[in-house]
Each structure stands twice: as C-alpha cells, then as structure tokens.
Amino acid sequence: MNSKPRLSFWQIFNMNVGFLGIQYSFGLQQTAINPIFLYLGAPEDMLPILNIAGPVTGLIVQPIIGAMSDKTWSSRWGRRKPYFLIGALLGSLCLFVFPHSPLLWFAVGLLWILDVGNNMAMEPYRAFVGDKLPEKQLSLGYQMQSLFVGAGILLANGSIVLFQYWFGGESVEEAGVIPQWLYYSFYIGAFLSLTTILYSVFKTPEIPPSEKELEEINNIKGLSLGRRMSKPFLEISEAIKDMPKFMWKIGAVYLFQWYALFIYWQFTTPLFKLTFGYSTSEAASQAAKMSLTYNTVTMIVALALVPLTLRFGGKKVYALSLVGTAIALFAIPYITDPTMVLVPMVLFGIGWAAMMGIPYTMVSKIVPQDRRGVYMGILNMMIVIPMFIQTLTFGPIYKYVLGDNAINAMLFAGVFFVIAGLLAFRLNVKMAQD
Secondary structure, eight states, rough: SSOHHHHHHHHHHHHHHHHHHHHHHHHHHTHHHHHHHTTTEEEOOOOOOTHHHHHHHHHHHHHHHHHHHHHBBTTTSSSHHHHHHHHHHHHHHHHHHHGGOOOOHHHHHHHHHHHHHHHHHHHHHHHHHHHSSSSSGGHHHHHHHHHHHHHHHHHHHHHHHHHHHITTTTTTTTTTTOOOHHHHHHHHHHHHHHHHHHHHHHOOOOOOOHOOOHHOOOOOOSSHHHHHHHHHHHHHHHHHHTTOOHHHHHHHHHHHHHHHHHHHHHHHHHHHHHHHHOOOOHHHHHHHHHHHHHHHHHHHHHTTTHHHHHHHHHHHHHHHHHHHHHHHHHGGGOOOOOGGGGTTHHHHHHOOOOOOOHHHHHHHHHHHHGGGHHHHHHHHHHHHHHHHHHHHHHHIIIIISSSSSSHHHHHHHHHHHHHHHHTTTTSOOOTOOO
C-alpha cells in the first residue's frame, strides 16, 4: 500500500456514490425525524434528549468499527466494504419501518437502530477514500464526498417538499398520526441506502494490505475470542494517546460547530411555527426547503473548494465558512418572507460543504495509513460528543434560559458558530500539510 495509483475523476465519483444513500438517510434524520416526534406528541423541550441516539451510537459505534476495519481483510469483500454493507442493510430496514411508528417510544427506538446502521456505514467510508487515494487527490476525494452529502440530503428534502405538495393537500393534522405523504420519502431512502452502497462496492476494488499488515491481521485472527473483542478498545486507547496535536485543535472547533448544528436541525421547525405561524406540517415543509436550498449550494460549491483550499489553505477557507454560517443563523429569525429566508442558506451551504470535506482532508494527511480507520472514528467521536452534550444540556437551556423561544435558540447557535470560526483560525496549516 506504499504506492497508490492516481484515479480518474469518474473512478473517484464511482467510489463515492454510496455516500448518496447514507446521506439521504441523514437528511431524513435532520428534517423529518423531529417533525415525526412532534406528530407523535413530543413537547419541543424534549426534542434534544429524544435525539440522543445519534451521539451515543456514534460515540460507541464509529471508533470501534474504525478500529475493527483497520484489522480486517477478506480477499472477496475487502477491508471496509463488509462494514458499510451491513450498516446500509440495517439502515434500509429501519427507514422502511420508520413512518409506520405507532407511538413516540417506538419511533425513538427505531432511531437508535437507524443510527447504528448509518454510523456503521459512514465511518469506514471515510477511511475507504483515504485508503484508495494518493495524497494529492485526497482533497478531491473528500470534497466529492461533500458533494454527495449535499446530493443525498437534497434528494431527501426535495422528496419531502414534493410529496407534501402532491399528496398533502390541505389535510388537517391529526394528533398522534404521521401524515401518509411522509411515508414515500422513507421508502425511497430504504431503496437508496442499499443500492448506492452496492454500486460503489462493485465498482471500486480495495487495495490489499501490505505483507506486514496482513501478518498482523492474521495474528489477530489467532487470538482468543476475549482478546479479539478487546483489541478494538486497545487500538482506540492507543490511538488517542498518540493522537496528533492538530486533532485536539479540530476537536475544539467541532465542540462548538456540531453543538450549533444540532440546535439548527432540531429547532428549525419550531422556529417557523413561531415566526410564520405555521402548523407542524407547514413548518416542516419550510425546514425541508431550507435544507433543499443549502444542500443545492453545497453540491455546486463542493468541488470549487478544492482549488480554493490549495491556493489559500484549508484553515482560512474552513474558518471563514463557519463565520458565514453564523451570519446565516443570525439572519434567519428576522426574515418574515418564506422565500427570502432561503437567501441565508447560500452561506450555510458553503459552510456545510467546507465542514463535510476540509477537516477530513486535513486529518487524512497527518494520520498513519495503517490507523486511518480508527482515527477517522475518533474524528467522528469529536462530532458526536458535542451532540451528546447538546442533547443533555440544551433542553434545560432552551426552557429556562432562552425562554422556550426558538428565535433565541437560533441566535445561540449563531454565537457558537462564531466561536468555532475563531478557533478554526488557530489550526496549524503546516501540521495539516495544506
């Protein structure tokens, strides 16, 4: 694995197609899950704690799967592919069942299983791209993933808007009932989750491990069951102990960035119920249009960020994109026109494209190749830890400090993005080999 061939644009495209299905599923989580909780009777201040599945499963699943995939090899299935195949299958089944949730506790339980599947699929996929590409193509590889992040979430939210327009009509909301027009988006997600992963699996062969890596993998297979089960945890603890200082700095940025993003996703629907006087369905549709807009921008600018990061450095592009996202969140609560409120999503979309690509490019360049899976898992731990903190802390903050007011919640998120942007300016460019 010392010398990696340069891949064509379409080879890089094909290897990332599976990210479309994974991100369609995450798009539904961002936009449709919280409205479903509201339909099933959840109070607004309970939304953060009901979303705790994502942080907890991400914290547990991603680093463990990353460490396991580092030490896996099958001549038929490869190193990373078995994990994101199983994850995609699990996610597909959950998406099919989700809109049929009869009660709130059932939907919350399904979210836990769905998150396990999505995290199991996504983490090895990040390492998969790093495994395949030479260093000079890493930026293109991860920004291509960013493009598919935008495309997947764009399709998810576009389907919600479209199906509500076609089948929603003027129907009055019924307490405890999920509107039938919402079912179809989940059915499409169940299909895409599996088929796009299969496309990339069959289109992209993995690079076999070196003789040294293969010897280590075979040695692990010879260990007792107990030692084999403990091996990923030892790998994670050793990787954290040896972790580059740069990753600790990224962790500080992520603390504020992802806390703020979770607020945005949870409280966009309540915000539009307040500022526009919408029903839950109308507010959820407006939130979907917001997501539709910023993910369209993400698709457009994702690859354009590649030459910008090469010229100006990832640190500057990343930091400025976070500040731009903050400006968008400060503006949204004070715009009273449902069409004009889409304008700040241009800044949000640029920020989302940078968030989904630039940090992964930086980290992939500085971590050891034979530990890329576990370090990508740790990087994703840095995403879910802020989310976990948010789910535990923001409910009381929202209720007792922000006055149960979704406008204040959005402004709070904007302040956190400003802090994240300032911290991003501290990232050592040379350390990330920009």
